[in-house]
Amino acid sequence: MTGIRVSxxxxLDRTDLDVSDRKGSVVVRSGKGNKERLLPLNAEARRAIVKxxxxxTDSNPALFLSNRQERISIRSVQHLMEKHGHNVHQTRHSFITGLVRxxxxxxxxxxxxxxxxxxxxxxxSMPSDEDKQRAVERIFKD
Known part of the structure; x- marks a missing residue:
C-alpha cells in the first residue's frame, strides 16, 4: 500500500517503476499541483507488480491496463475496489491515518x-469515538 491517489x-507508466529484489519505488509524476514524488514499495507490492x-505480453507504456488493453480508468479502479469491498478514498485515508497513529x-x-x-x-489525527472511549476508560483503571 502506498496511499497513492487513484488519479x-x-x-503511472512502466517507466515510473524501479523494482529489484531488495527494494522498489514508483515515481508519481502527475500528483496534485504537478508535484513529483517517489513512493517506496514494500516486498508484497513489488512481488505483485513484477508478477x-x-x-x-503487450508494449503499452501504461503500468495498469483494463481488460480492453487500454490504460485503466479511475472509474474502473473504483469499480474493482468496490467489488472487493473497498473504497478508494477510504483506503488512502486508512494509509495516512495508520502513519499518523x-x-x-x-x-x-x-x-x-x-x-x-x-x-x-x-x-x-482526529480521534475516533473508540479512541475517546479508551481514553476515558484508562483514566479510571486501577
Whole structure:
C-alpha cells in the first residue's frame, strides 16, 4: 500500500517503476499541483507488480491496463475496489491515518501522501469515538 491517489495510479507508466529484489519505488509524476514524488514499495507490492508485468505480453507504456488493453480508468479502479469491498478514498485515508497513529514524522507523511500542508495531515489525527472511549476508560483503571 502506498496511499497513492487513484488519479495518480491510473497515470503511472512502466517507466515510473524501479523494482529489484531488495527494494522498489514508483515515481508519481502527475500528483496534485504537478508535484513529483517517489513512493517506496514494500516486498508484497513489488512481488505483485513484477508478477503482473511478467504476465503481460503487450508494449503499452501504461503500468495498469483494463481488460480492453487500454490504460485503466479511475472509474474502473473504483469499480474493482468496490467489488472487493473497498473504497478508494477510504483506503488512502486508512494509509495516512495508520502513519499518523504509528507516530511517523509529519514530513514523512507529507512526502508519502503528497500533501503540502501539515494542516491536511492533522485532519487524520482526529480521534475516533473508540479512541475517546479508551481514553476515558484508562483514566479510571486501577
Amino acid at each position: 495518480e495510479l491510473v497515470a 503482473y508485468l511478467e504476465d503481460r 504509528a507516530g511517523e514524522d509529519i514530513s514523512i507523511i507529507q512526502s508519502l501522501s503528497g500533501y503540502t500542508s501539515a494542516d491536511m495531515i492533522l485532519r487524520y
